[in-house]
Amino acid sequence: MKITRSAALVAPATGLLLGVLDFIWIKYVPFPFGGLGNSIAVWAVAAFLLTLLNRWSLPVSAAAAAGQLVIAVPAYYLAATIIQHDDLSNLYDANAVLWMILGVVAGLVFGAGGALARRADAPRLLRDAALALPGAVLFAEAVLEIGRIGDPSYSTGSLVAYVTVLIVLGLGTTLLITPAAHRRARVLLLALPLTALGYALLSLTGFR
Known part of the structure; x- marks a missing residue:
């Protein structure tokens, strides 16, 4: 119960901090580093680190990250x-709802990871595959960006x-x-197939 209460406090607090700092990062940090503020991969990594650093059960971790x-x-x-x-209605418009749905999916996967x-007590291979998740999602986004090279809408x-x-x-x-x-x-080797899977899933969400 104590762990569940801590998750109920830590998850909202870090979510609030993540959202506010993410906007500040986008607004004031120049590109290319500022681009990380628009990255769903960075949010997925934040969910992973939340549960990696807290000793919660698997179900509590997944729920807390989501x-x-x-x-x-x-x-x-x-x-x-x-x-x-900005207009206050942005908090609950269709775009916000879409991001929250993606947040649930990413939180469940990376929180469990x-x-x-x-x-x-988990098999070593499973633990190593879980450790590969943050790198894989960042690499997957990199592959998406590589696919845009040559598009006149983007600067190479x-x-x-x-x-x-x-x-x-x-x-x-x-590392x-x-x-x-x-x-x-x-x-890092396990990150390769996970990168391919992440690329496919990100493409399905419309990030391509």
């Missing part, structure tokens, strides 16, 4: 309303810069969260 991302959406639009006087990654230089940021962030995150050096190569 709650975090759902709360982050209206928090983002509320920050936009306060800071740049964060919980599995730290479970000593900007795309290359942003792809580089995503890849470096994916590699860095993987930081993988506890043993001898496991890192295996985790």
